[in-house]
Amino acid sequence: MYGDLVPYSDLAGGKLSKITALTNKSIPIEFKKLEDTQVLETLKMCLEKDPFERATLEELLSHKFLHPINSSSRSSLIPTSQFQAPPQQMDGQLQV
Numbered sequence: 001m002y003g004d005l006v007p008y009s010d011l012a013g014g015k016l017s018k019i020t021a022l023t024n025k026s027i028p029i030e031f032k033k034l035e036d037t038q039v040l041e042t043l044k045m046c047l048e049k050d051p052f053e054r055a056t057l058e059e060l061l062s063h064k065f066l067h068p069i070n071s072s073s074r075s076s077l078i079p080t081s082q083f084q085a086p087p088q089q090m091d092g093q094l095q096v
Helices: 014-023 037-046 057-061
Strands: 088-090 093-095
Antiparallel strands (some): 088 093
16 A cells, blocks of 8 residues: 555455455556656556566665665665674574
8 A cells, every 4th residue: 555545446346356356367456646656666566466577575675766866755765784684593692
């Protein structure tokens, strides 16, 4: 959901029809026009029904929506510093 936009909100038949539509590859998700085209692109990448066509985690994390450059309209959702793996505990000692 982005704002008040929910996939298949216009579909009649209650929750079951919406769940069925979400899992049916022949019923496309209609996206309303958004001012922020990067948000729309990211939503489409995430909600692709075909798992072989859906974006990978790496593709999503590298998408420009998460890394805006010189954008005053929104701040980056991911820090610019490199990701660090969480500390591992081995033999009762914390390993970083």
